[in-house]
Amino acid sequence: MKPARTTSTTPAQGDGPVPGLSPWRFVMAFGVVSLLMDFVYEGARSVTGPLLAHLGASAAVVGVVTGAGEAASLGLRLASGPLTDRSRRFWTWTIAGYVLTAASVPVLGLTGVLWVASALVIAERVGKAVRSPAKDTLLSHATAVTGRGRGFAVHEAMDQIGALLGPLTVAGILALTGDDYAPAFGVLALPGAAAIALLFWLRARVPEPIAYETAMGAAAPGNPAPVESQETKLPRDFWVYAAFTAATLTGFATFGVLSYHLVTRDLMPTAMVPVLYAAAMAADAVAALATGWLYDRFGAQVLVVLPLLSAAVPALAFTDTVWVAVVGALVWGAAVGVQESTLRATVADLVPTGRRATAYGIFAGIMGATALAGGALTGALYDVSIPALITAVAGIQAAALVLLWITRTVRSTHQD
Numbered sequence: 035m036k037p038a039r040t041t042s043t044t045p046a047q048g049d050g051p052v053p054g055l056s057p058w059r060f061v062m063a064f065g066v067v068s069l070l071m072d073f074v075y076e077g078a079r080s081v082t083g084p085l086l087a088h089l090g091a092s093a094a095v096v097g098v099v100t101g102a103g104e105a106a107s108l109g110l111r112l113a114s115g116p117l118t119d120r121s122r123r124f125w126t127w128t129i130a131g132y133v134l135t136a137a138s139v140p141v142l143g144l145t146g147v148l149w150v151a152s153a154l155v156i157a158e159r160v161g162k163a164v165r166s167p168a169k170d171t172l173l174s175h176a177t178a179v180t181g182r183g184r185g186f187a188v189h190e191a192m193d194q195i196g197a198l199l200g201p202l203t204v205a206g207i208l209a210l211t212g213d214d215y216a217p218a219f220g221v222l223a224l225p226g227a228a229a230i231a232l233l234f235w236l237r238a239r240v241p242e243p244i245a246y247e248t249a250m251g252a253a254a255p256g257n258p259a260p261v262e263s264q265e266t267k268l269p270r271d272f273w274v275y276a277a278f279t280a281a282t283l284t285g286f287a288t289f290g291v292l293s294y295h296l297v298t299r300d301l302m303p304t305a306m307v308p309v310l311y312a313a314a315m316a317a318d319a320v321a322a323l324a325t326g327w328l329y330d331r332f333g334a335q336v337l338v339v340l341p342l343l344s345a346a347v348p349a350l351a352f353t354d355t356v357w358v359a360v361v362g363a364l365v366w367g368a369a370v371g372v373q374e375s376t377l378r379a380t381v382a383d384l385v386p387t388g389r390r391a392t393a394y395g396i397f398a399g400i401m402g403a404t405a406l407a408g409g410a411l412t413g414a415l416y417d418v419s420i421p422a423l424i425t426a427v428a429g430i431q432a433a434a435l436v437l438l439w440i441t442r443t444v445r446s447t448h449q450d
Contacts, residue, residue, distance in 0.1 A: 054239035057179040057246050063236050064173060065192030070229035071132060072193045072315075074222045075158055077200025078139045080311035081208070082155055083293035084304045085215055089148040093294050097413015099152045100290035101406045103159040108402025110163035115395015119388070124168040125237045131165020132233060134158075136226030143219025167394040174382040174390055178247040182379040187326020190319065190375035196225070197315035201308035209305045247387060268393055272384045275334075276400050278437040279377060282341045283404040285430030287412040289314070292351050292363055295416070301356050310360060314367030321371030329376050337376060337438060343369035345431035348424045352416065 055063060086096050118127045138158040145151050177185030200222065207218040289311060296302040302310065328336040343365055351362025378394075385393040415423035 053243065053245050055236075057176040057185075060176045060236075060240055060243065060246070061173065061180060061185050061189055062192070063232070063239075064169075064176075065189045067132070067229050067233050067236065068189060068193045069196035070225040070232070071135060072196030073200040073203070073225040074139050074196075074229070075135055075162075075200075076197035076311070076315065077204045077222050077308070078142055078158065078219060079289065080201035080204055080308035081215070081218070081293075081304070083290040084297050084307055085142075086148065086151060086155075086290070087294055087297060088213060088215075089146065089151055091148060091152075093291060093298070093417050094410075094413045095148075095152075096290045096294050097288065097409045097416070099155055100288040101409020101413070103156045104288065104405035104409060105402040106156050107159035107162040107166075108398040108400075108405055110160060110399075111167050111395035111397075111402070112399035113395070114164055115167035115398070116392045118168045118171070118391040118395070124172050124243075124391070125241070127168035128165045128172065129230070129233055129237070131161045131163070131169075132230060134161030134164060136161075136223070136230060139226065140220050140223040143215040143217070163398070166398060167391040170378055170382075170394045171387075171391045172243045175243040175245075175247040175387070177379070177382065181330045182382055183326035183329030183331075183376060185326075186379040186382075187322045187329075187375045190322035190326070190371060193374070194315045194319035194322070194371070197318065198312045200225075201312040201315070205305055205308035205312070208308070213304075244387065268389060268396070269384055272381070272393060272397075274437075274440065275380060275384060276397055278337075278434060278440075279397070280400050280404045281434035281437050282344055282431060283373070283401055284407050284411070285427035285434075286344050286369065286405070286408045287347055287351070287366070287427075288405075288409045289363075289366065291409070291413050291416060292347075292359075292366060295352055296359060299354060301354065301359055310363050313360075314363050314370075317364045317367035318371035318374070321368035322375035325372050325376045326379065329379060334376075334380050337372070337380075338435065340369060340372045340377075341431035341434040341438070343372070344434075345428045348412065348420075348427050352420045352423065 053060065082100060083096050086099060091099070114127060118124060121127075135158050138154055138161060142151060142154045142158070145154065173185065173189060174182075180188075203221065204218045207221065208215070211217050293307045293311070296307060296310070297304055325336050325339065347362055347366045347369065349362070350365060351359050353359055353362070381393055381397050382390065411426070412423060415426060
């Protein structure tokens with residue numbers, strides 16, 4: 035599944051309003067929005083495990099809540115994706131989702147009740163479900179010109195600047211306030227408000243990002259035609275690829291369970307957990323940039339690294355040796371970087387524009403179901419037997435490698 039190269043062009047007459055920003059500037063501006071919002075929700079997520087534990091949650095509860103949050107984030111896109119394609123209101127869905135997240139996070143630090151905190155953790159993820167298919171579709175139009183792998187990778191890397199700053203800010207405030215989470219979560223309201231303001235400005239400058247992709251010559255020979263598709267079914271290649279993704283995420287632990295292990299085993303004080311999370315986000319950015327560049331050069335075969343990283347996470351992160359557990363958290367971050375960039379870029383290359391939000395919604399729904407399974411499985415097995423957890427995840431990732439090989443075979447046969 036090697037994508038064709040693309041180059042920047044000027045929109046042709048009759049293809050809609052000419053964008054007020056170049057494709058790369060659009061990607062970068064959207065990256066700043068994501069940077070600010072990652073400051074908000076990654077700052078919160080960096081201490082979700084310790085927060086829930088502080089409120090009385092067990093490892094299994096942390097695994098279920100964080101897994102359910104990911105399931106909400108991904109599974110609800112089964113509805114938001116097709117609805118976005120039908121309405122064609124990509125900016126409306128994007129803005130609404132960001133507003134929901136920005137409003138949910140500051141309140142999380144004020145509650146002292148476990149079920150309320152759990153509901154707010156899931157609500158924050160619902161905001162991501164609302165916006166993501168629309169946002170990814172908007173980005174896919176610009177990356178048709180910049181290169182899928184590079185465009186999504188740069189956007190993801192900018193995400194991680196916020197994902198570094200947010201946890202570090204939370205860590206600094208917690209170091210001063212101890213177990214008082216309210217100030218740490220309250221300060222996250224500021225970058226959230228800035229992100230919403232910038233998003234409205236970006237919509238005013240580029241009201242119709244599809245003009246990037248429909249520009250004359252935007253697609254090099256061999257690319258899928260960048261036009262609205264009349265097909266009602268998604269390509270077979272997409273479904274085989276989704277099966278591989280489902281397998282590799284089924285055995286993937288959440289950071290909530292990782293941080294629970296670090297705190298309850300007295301390997302790391304709570305205030306240091308966000309610092310580790312920030313380091314994991316740095317690994318995320320590096321992995322996204324590396325695999326994004328390799329994807330544009332060699333195609334989806336670079337995804338072989340994802341099952342290998344996922345299998346290594348529990349073997350490293352759930353030890354009682356601090357430096358090994360830290361390495362495991364960094365490997366976790368690298369795996370997330372591949373998931374958030376190259377996995378998404380591949381979807382855009384498999385599906386035409388008219389069905390792309392639907393494809394992103396269905397793809398995320400599959401990811402959500404397997405994220406819930408992964409969170410519950412790793413949390414439950416952690417309570418029973420860590421060696422059993424390591425063995426089970428290794429077996430699941432071996433199956434994912436087989437599915438990736440099948441995906442490449444089906445794609446090659448289809449192209450022949």
